[in-house]
Amino acid sequence: MRCPFCTAVEDKVVDSRESAEGASIRRRRECLKCGKRFTTYEYIEEAPLMIIKRDGTRQRFDRERIKTGILKACEKRPVSVEKIDEIVDEIEREIQRKADREIKSTEIGNLVMEKLYTLDEVAYVRFASVYRRFKDVSHFMKELQKFLE
Numbered sequence: 001m002r003c004p005f006c007t008a009v010e011d012k013v014v015d016s017r018e019s020a021e022g023a024s025i026r027r028r029r030e031c032l033k034c035g036k037r038f039t040t041y042e043y044i045e046e047a048p049l050m051i052i053k054r055d056g057t058r059q060r061f062d063r064e065r066i067k068t069g070i071l072k073a074c075e076k077r078p079v080s081v082e083k084i085d086e087i088v089d090e091i092e093r094e095i096q097r098k099a100d101r102e103i104k105s106t107e108i109g110n111l112v113m114e115k116l117y118t119l120d121e122v123a124y125v126r127f128a129s130v131y132r133r134f135k136d137v138s139h140f141m142k143e144l145q146k147f148l149e
């Protein structure tokens with residue numbers, strides 16, 4: 001590791017400590033040239049979570065992006081940001097459970113709708129109307145009808 005103080009590359013590890021959850025290892029290092037100490041962290045490299053879009057291209061799963069979509073649907077509705085974070089967490093876990101760590105964007109949309117359906121009907125309808133890209137009002141009304149039943 002390059003020393004952040006003098007840029008020498010020789011150092012020794014003076015302390016190694018695993019984090020409480022075992023997800024990372026923290027190492028204290030001492031530069032052999034200037035003697036100053038610095039810290040490095042070691043993590044397991046995980047394959048990224050991917051989304052397969054409608055046109056077949058793949059995109060990295062982006063929590064913030066999905067959260068923004070849900071936030072928009074929940075605007076001025078009695079749904080807490082905490083609850084929205086929970087939804088995003090659940091979706092993230094859903095993808096992690098998949099062997100290839102990939103999910104279709106349509107599947108994400110369906111998952112979000114499922115959650116919103118039980119949470120807030122206005123947010124559900126808003127999200128569905130954007131997400132399903134209803135071509136005309138009658139299609140939208142039909143979907144709404146299903147929901148009201």
Ligand SMILES: [Zn+2]
Pocket residue numbers: 003004005006007008031032033034035036
């Ligand atoms: Zn140094």
